[in-house]
Amino acid sequence: MIKRIILLVILATLILARTSYAQTQTLPDPCNSLYSGALQSTFGALSTASTYKGLIGYSMLIILSVLMIVAFLYAIGMAFKINSLISFSRNEILENVLNFILILFVAGGIAGIDGVVIGIAQFGASVVSTNQPSITNTASLYHSACEYYYGDALGEISNLISLAVEIFEISIASSIQFNLMPNGFGVIFKPFAWLNLISKMAGSFSVPIVAITGIELVNVYLLAIIYYIFPLFLYLGILFRTFPWTRAIGGALLGLFISFYVFYPALIYAISSITASSSMQTFAQSTIANLASGLNANFFTSALTSSINPGLSVSSVLSNSIIAYVETIAIGGINTIGILISLVICFDLIEAFGDLLGAPSLTHGGVLKKVI
Amino acid sequence: MQECVNSINNFLTAPYTAWFPITLIAATLIIVILAVVYLLAPLVGRDDIKRNISIMIYQTLFSIVLILGFGMFATWLCSFNVEGPLQNLNLILVNIPPGVHIPYGGNLYETALYDLYWFTNYGALANTNFFLSLIYYLLNIGPQLSLEINFIPGVQTLGFSAKGSFSLSNVLGSYIGYINDAISWLFIVNDLQFIIISAAPIIFAIFVSMGLIARIFGFSRSFGGSLIALGVGIGFVYPLMVSITYGFINVAYSQLIANMLPNVAANTFGASIQSALVSLLTGKALPNAILSSIYDIINIAGFTATASLILPLLNFIVVNTFVLDFSQAFGERLDFMSLLTSII
Numbered sequence: 001m002i003k004r005i006i007l008l009v010i011l012a013t014l015i016l017a018r019t020s021y022a023q024t025q026t027l028p029d030p031c032n033s034l035y036s037g038a039l040q041s042t043f044g045a046l047s048t049a050s051t052y053k054g055l056i057g058y059s060m061l062i063i064l065s066v067l068m069i070v071a072f073l074y075a076i077g078m079a080f081k082i083n084s085l086i087s088f089s090r091n092e093i094l095e096n097v098l099n100f101i102l103i104l105f106v107a108g109g110i111a112g113i114d115g116v117v118i119g120i121a122q123f124g125a126s127v128v129s130t131n132q133p134s135i136t137n138t139a140s141l142y143h144s145a146c147e148y149y150y151g152d153a154l155g156e157i158s159n160l161i162s163l164a165v166e167i168f169e170i171s172i173a174s175s176i177q178f179n180l181m182p183n184g185f186g187v188i189f190k191p192f193a194w195l196n197l198i199s200k201m202a203g204s205f206s207v208p209i210v211a212i213t214g215i216e217l218v219n220v221y222l223l224a225i226i227y228y229i230f231p232l233f234l235y236l237g238i239l240f241r242t243f244p245w246t247r248a249i250g251g252a253l254l255g256l257f258i259s260f261y262v263f264y265p266a267l268i269y270a271i272s273s274i275t276a277s278s279s280m281q282t283f284a285q286s287t288i289a290n291l292a293s294g295l296n297a298n299f300f301t302s303a304l305t306s307s308i309n310p311g312l313s314v315s316s317v318l319s320n321s322i323i324a325y326v327e328t329i330a331i332g333g334i335n336t337i338g339i340l341i342s343l344v345i346c347f348d349l350i351e352a353f354g355d356l357l358g359a360p361s362l363t364h365g366g367v368l369k370k371v372i
Numbered sequence: 373m374q375e376c377v378n379s380i381n382n383f384l385t386a387p388y389t390a391w392f393p394i395t396l397i398a399a400t401l402i403i404v405i406l407a408v409v410y411l412l413a414p415l416v417g418r419d420d421i422k423r424n425i426s427i428m429i430y431q432t433l434f435s436i437v438l439i440l441g442f443g444m445f446a447t448w449l450c451s452f453n454v455e456g457p458l459q460n461l462n463l464i465l466v467n468i469p470p471g472v473h474i475p476y477g478g479n480l481y482e483t484a485l486y487d488l489y490w491f492t493n494y495g496a497l498a499n500t501n502f503f504l505s506l507i508y509y510l511l512n513i514g515p516q517l518s519l520e521i522n523f524i525p526g527v528q529t530l531g532f533s534a535k536g537s538f539s540l541s542n543v544l545g546s547y548i549g550y551i552n553d554a555i556s557w558l559f560i561v562n563d564l565q566f567i568i569i570s571a572a573p574i575i576f577a578i579f580v581s582m583g584l585i586a587r588i589f590g591f592s593r594s595f596g597g598s599l600i601a602l603g604v605g606i607g608f609v610y611p612l613m614v615s616i617t618y619g620f621i622n623v624a625y626s627q628l629i630a631n632m633l634p635n636v637a638a639n640t641f642g643a644s645i646q647s648a649l650v651s652l653l654t655g656k657a658l659p660n661a662i663l664s665s666i667y668d669i670i671n672i673a674g675f676t677a678t679a680s681l682i683l684p685l686l687n688f689i690v691v692n693t694f695v696l697d698f699s700q701a702f703g704e705r706l707d708f709m710s711l712l713t714s715i716i
Contacts, residue, residue, distance in 0.1 A: 030671060033627055039462075157670055161663075210550055217674025222682055228620055229686075248697035256693075359697060 031146035034224050035139050059103040059238050063096050066242040070096065092244065099241050102254075102357075141265050142227045146220050148272045152335050153216035159328050160209050163202060170199045205325040212332035219339050223268070226260050233257040241357075251357030259349040264342055271338035391577040392443035395584055399439060402588055403432045432588045439584050442600075446576065449608065454480045454615065463619035465490060465626055484569050484611040487618035491679065492562050496625045500676040501555055503669045508548050551673050558680035565684060569611055576607020601699030605691045613687040621679045628675060632668045639664035 033039060070092040077085030135141050174195035180186045233253040240250030353359075406429050413422040455478040458464050464483070478486065491497055580603035586596030640661040641648035651657040 030628055030631075030675075033631060034624070039624060039627055153674070154667060157667065161666075213670070214674070214677065217671070218678045218682070221675050221678035224624065225617070225620070225678070225682060225686070228624075229617060232616065245701045246698070248700065249694055252693040252697060253690075256690075359693070 029147075029150070030220070031143055031150055034146065035143035035227075039228075060100075062239055062242055063099055063103075067093065067096055095244070095247070096242060099238065102241070103238060135269070138265075139227075141269055142223055145265050145268045145272060146223055149216045149223075149268075149335065149339075150220045152332065153213050153220065156209055156213040156216065156332050159332075160206060160213070163206055163209070163325075167199050167202050170195045170202070174199065201322070202325065205329065208329050209332065212329070212336050215336045215339060216332070219268070223265060226264060230257050230261040234261070248359045251359035252354060254357055255350050255353030255359055258353055259346045263349055264346045267342040267345060268339065271342060272335065275334045275338055391581045392439060392446060395439050395581040396436065396443070398585055399432055399436050399588065402585075403429060403436075406432065428588065428590070431590075431593075435584050435588050438587070439581075442580050442584065446580075449576075450479050450481075450573075452479060454478065455483045455486075458483060458615060458619055462623055463616055465495075465619070465622040480608070480611050480615060481569065481573055484572075484615040484618075485566075487615050487622060488562070488565060488569060490622050491618050491625075492559075492566075495622050496672065496676040496679055497555070497558060497562060499629065500669075500673050501559075503672065504548060504552055504555060507669065508552065511548065554677060555673075558677065561680055561684055565614065565687075568606065569614060572607045572611050576603050579603030579607070597701075598699045601695045601701075604698060605695035609694045610687060610691050613690050617683045617687060618679075621683065625675060625679075628672065632672070635668055636661060636664045 070089050073085055074089035074093070076082070077089055135144060174190070174192050176190065176192050178189040178191070180188075234257045237250045237253035237257060240246040240253065242250070406425050410422055410425045410429065413419070413425065455464055459466065464487075579599045583596040583599030583601075583603060586592040586599060588596075640657050641651050648657075651660065
């Protein structure tokens with residue numbers, strides 16, 4: 001009796017739970033903790049603020065200090081009639097004026113990045129229908145790019161798991177055999193041995209999927225490194241540009257900051273807006289399917305069907321598998337290529353800023369070549 | 373860790389600080405010799421030598437100013453509490469297990485070493501290595517599933533049979549193998565950084581001192597500038613970048629790992645007692661636990677790969693930029709990365 005009551009209670013609990021609880025799997029999401037303020041900002045307000053008001057204040061303080069020193073040197077030069085000192089001081093005053101303009105440009109540009117990115121997003125949305133979340137500030141830009149690539153990386157891991165299960169199923173099917181050995185001597189017939197070919201082919205497709213997953217995960221954390229550490233280059237760049245000996249280094253650091261902190265996430269977002277759009281993905285899938293059907297009709301059907309095992313439709317199974325795997329890899333590949341294109345553009349931008357800001361280390365330095 | 377810090381401390385208190393006074397004495401001797409030559413030059417009727425010597429004396433005086441400046445900078449570098457400001461910027465991990473000593477009031481080299489040591493031995497790289505090895509062993513000891521069907525039970529030599537063996541290592545082993553290979557390479561990159569950080573104080577002391585002496589003479593002025601830039605780049609900029617970047621990575625990783633277990637638990641049992649009951653009774657708890665663990669470990673592996681690959685690259689690019697531009701300001705232009713690629 002007691003056992004029955006216990007069983008009934010468990011059953012009732014189970015029914016109650018099933019009706020009130022819809023189980024959803026919540027996968028680990030590092031993007032939330034990285035950009036929702038849970039991780040404290042590294043370089044003051046700069047890495048969390050979207051308007052960068054603090055930048056102008058700090059920069060003005062630095063420039064004012066340097067201007068005072070230069071003015072003192074100018075006064076000494078005038079007093080003792082040292083022409084070289086007067087000329088040096090004048091040049092430095094002009095350089096600091098240029099720095100002031102540069103800071104206004106950088107601060108204004110970064111403050112306006114939200115508008116630029118929203119503009120890019122609107123432009124992207126006008127071309128393709130995208131399901132990317134809307135951008136309101138710099139943090140949300142980084143968050144959105146992070147979520148997109150992290151989600152895609154998790155999708156690739158799911159593909160890997162399903163690929164592994166498929167290989168397992170194929171290996172079982174391929175091992176089916178008919179034995180005819182009455183006295184320990186005879187024949188074994190394995191009608192599905194050809195499935196090993198598909199198993200090997202499927203195994204080879206796992207390599208690009210692993211590579212795509214790796215690149216996307218690296219991109220997720222690269223964005224975090226840029227978001228939290230690169231503002232340091234802005235501060236140091238402005239500081240170094242105020243002194244003549246370190247002016248070139250300052251320019252180089254500013255070039256690094258502008259290229260990667262401002263342009264890289266914007267480019268990544270713009271490209272992912274296009275590649276994440278349903279129309280683009282449908283287009284890619286239909287293109288692959290069309291090409292595959294041509295292959296199927298011309299090559300596989302005529303060659304493989306007749307030569308290997310016509311009765312088991314080897315060709316159609318093989319070509320269908322190839323189409324399925326190529327589709328999987330192509331969708332991930334589009335996103336990976338987007339990352340590579342953005343990186344190449346940013347390295348080119350570094351050189352352009354090297355020219356602009358007088359940093360010989362970046363000017364025609366082939367930074368990308370060195371990195372590769 | 374403590375041994376490394378002690379050895380650096382011992383080194384900093386003796387030969388490191390001795391280099392700048394030695395350089396100062398050398399520069400003073402050079403001035404004396406130059407002064408003697410300056411006085412003797414008119415006696416042999418060589419006014420051109422006198423003119424050149426006077427320029428060299430000015431250069432030596434300027435070098436003495438630079439030696440004093442760099443000497444003060446070196447003293448500040450060894451005594452300044454870098455750990456304090458970095459902690460204010462949340463770039464030092466303070467929640468550490470017992471047995472590990474955080475360098476309270478540590479200088480730049482101690483802080484950089486601590487950050488790198490933490491990352492390698494307790495942080496992302498160590499944990500990824502541990503988790504992957506664990507998975508690898510688990511996959512290889514089981515579970516093993518073997519399926520065999522015979523048309524006539526017990527007789528394998530006649531009739532129809534199907535046999536398939538399944539072990540997780542067959543399916544997932546190759547993926548884990550890729551990640552294991554990558555981790556081995558990342559350890560090598562990390563060890564390389566340990567070597568550079570350990571050598572940073574001596575590189576700073578010797579290169580800058582030699583560079584300051586070399587700058588006195590006209591024929592070796594550009595070489596001296598390059599040595600100074602290389603010394604400051606590797607001896608100051610590199611440890612600074614390591615302490616900032618790896619400090620951030622350690623702090624970010626501590627949060628990631630803290631979220632790992634709650635994530636797995638939430639995926640396995642849900643957020644309520646009811647959901648936990650349903651998960652257990654319907655058998656979804658086990659596959660959900662396995663799947664979420666795999667996702668979490670791959671996530672940590674991705675984080676480690678980024679930190680181990682991108683950060684050394686970023687640090688080297690910044691050092692290269694600094695050396696290139698600073699060497700041009702002090703003398704000859706020196707391309708640090710080209711130097712490395714030429715050697716490699």
